[in-house]
Amino acid sequence: MRIAIPLKNNIFSRHFGKSDALAVYTIDDNNAITNSETLPRTIDGCSGLPTWISSLNIDLVLVGGLGQGALNGLLARNIQVKPASPQDDPAQIIAQHLAAPSSADLSVCPGHDHPHHCDH
Numbered sequence: 001m002r003i004a005i006p007l008k009n010n011i012f013s014r015h016f017g018k019s020d021a022l023a024v025y026t027i028d029d030n031n032a033i034t035n036s037e038t039l040p041r042t043i044d045g046c047s048g049l050p051t052w053i054s055s056l057n058i059d060l061v062l063v064g065g066l067g068q069g070a071l072n073g074l075l076a077r078n079i080q081v082k083p084a085s086p087q088d089d090p091a092q093i094i095a096q097h098l099a100a101p102s103s104a105d106l107s108v109c110p111g112h113d114h115p116h117h118c119d120h
Contacts, residue, residue, distance in 0.1 A: 001027045003094060004058045007038065011088040014064030017049065023090035024056065031098050036091075050074045062097055065107035081106060 005012060006019030013019040019041060026035040043052045050073030053061065061074060062084035074081050083104045085096040 001059045002057055003027060003060045003062060003097070004053060004056070005062050005084060005090040005093055006064075007090060010038070012064065012084065012090055012093060014086070016061075016063045016066035016070055022053070022056070022058075023094075024058065025094050027098065033094065033098075036094075047073070050077055050079070053077075053079060062093060063106070068108055071106070071108055083107070 003025045005023040006016050007021040008019055021038050021040045024037050025033050028034050054077040060080040083102045084093045
């Protein structure tokens with residue numbers, strides 16, 4: 001399984017569409033990390049993110065919050081989306097997810113031009 005965490009300036013980006021890179025972790029059948037890498041974002045805007053992430057063979061994205069369009073785009077490509085623990089360090093986020101995946105609800109934004117009180 002490949003899990004991605006959006007980053008901004010090398011820390012967890014609580015707003016998926018504002019990320020500038022992804023921390024990508026490869027997880028084996030024993031729930032162990034076998035590889036990790038940081039991939040700089042290669043596309044502009046929000047609409048291309050799901051396609052780019054799909055091209056990286058990502059199975060799951062751990063997010064703080066994201067727009068409905070991004071969520072729909074990821075789900076349409078069979079990419080799972082789950083909330084991340086609210087920490088800055090992606091290594092801590094992936095460790096927490098592997099130990100106890102979150103069952104919290106996703107924070108979905110109504111659009112691009114809203115006050116950011118969406119918990120991200």
